[in-house]
Amino acid sequence: MVETLRVNNLKKTYGGLEAVRGISFGVEEGSIFGLIGPNGAGKTTTFNIVAGAEKPTEGTIILNGEDITGLSTDNLYKIGLVRTFQLSHEYAKMTALENLMVAASDQPGEKIFMNWFSPKSVADREKEVLGRALESLDFLGLTQVKNELAGNLSGGQKKLLELGRTMMTDAKLVLLDEPGAGVNPTLMLKIIEMIRKLNQERGYTFCIIEHDMDLIADLCEQVVVLAEGKILTEGTMDQVRVNEKVIDAYFGGDLA
Ligand SMILES: Nc1ncnc2c1ncn2[C@@H]1O[C@H](COP(=O)(O)OP(=O)(O)O)[C@@H](O)[C@H]1O
Ligand SMILES: [Mg+2]
Known part of the structure; x- marks a missing residue:
């Protein structure tokens, strides 16, 4: 199996609090992977570290065989690691279409190279980006709101727009x-x-944190269950949902 992502012995402490206590897992290339667990398990912390938003206390993150531990979110974006965010303020003041076009222009090599050497390829590229943005909006069923400010979209439409940005x-x-x-x-x-x-047609590998078990069961081949900063178990959703430790962690405590 080829691993897109490998997390090795990850630890994160905040003061005296051990949020993540030495976890290791791999995400297979082309798969949809789920990270679940009750509130406070360490899911968001793990995600933040993988995405470059926080530095680990210990451990390494490997993306496609390369050590990316401690790289910034921007640098990770350039090498193909994309994280969905809540829409930020300035994006809220752009239209849905503009939001998508901006996502493409953040890609590697765009501005600098193209602008200097060939205005024609800039124009071609812009046309291509516009085409791709319109196609993405269509794919997501957002064509009718393409000229709306992103800030005015419904919560659900914003979620779809976030997926569009990855496209x-x-x-x-x-x-x-x-x-x-x-x-x-x-x-x-x-x-x-x-x-x-997006997984099947574009070959994106997904790593999903989710509270909704049904969404995870529907999509994920492999899941890791975290509780109190450690891996409780891993396997298919069918395997983990009948695991007694998982049932205890979920129903004995706060349901995530
Ligand atoms: N920035 C922080 N400072 C201090 N404690 C934090 C911080 N972020 C998370 N924690 C703590 O780390 C633990 C794991 O949190 P988190 O990763 O958000 O869990 P989850 O996403 O699984 O609900 C919790 O006890 C939480 O209170
Ligand atoms: Mg969380």
Whole structure:
């Protein structure tokens, strides 16, 4: 198996608090991987470190065989690690279409190289980016709101737009932070469908943190269950959901 991501003996402490206590796991290339566990298990902390938003106390992160531990979010984006965020303020003041076009222009080599050497290729590239943005909006069913300011979109439309932003990049690994949170069941099905399509048609590898067990069960081949900063168990969703330690962690405590 080829691993897109490998996390080795990751630890993170905040003062005296051990949020992540030595976890290791791998994410297979082309797969949809799930990280689950009750509140406070260390999921977000793990994600933040993989995405370059925080530095680990110990341990290494390997992306496609290269040690990326401690690289910034921007540098990780350039090598194909994309994380979905809540829309930030300035993006809220751009239209849906502009949000997608900007996501593409953050890609490696774009501005500097093209602008200096060939205005024609800049124009061609812009046309290509526009085409890709319109196609992505269509794919997501957002064509009718393409000229709306992103800040005015519904919560669900913003989630879809976030997925659209990943479609504008040549992402290798996409980290999704609770794509199902606050989403109604119909939209949930749509998001699941989009993630699956992006996985199958574009070959993106996904790593998803999610509270909704059904979304994870539907999409993920392999899941790791965290509790109190450690790996409780891993396997397929069918294997882990009948594991007694998992049932205890979920139902004995706060349901994640
Ligand atoms: N920036 C921080 N400072 C101090 N403690 C934190 C910080 N971030 C997370 N924690 C603590 O680390 C533990 C794991 O948190 P988190 O990774 O957010 O869990 P999860 O996402 O699984 O709910 C929790 O006890 C949380 O309070
Ligand atoms: Mg969290």
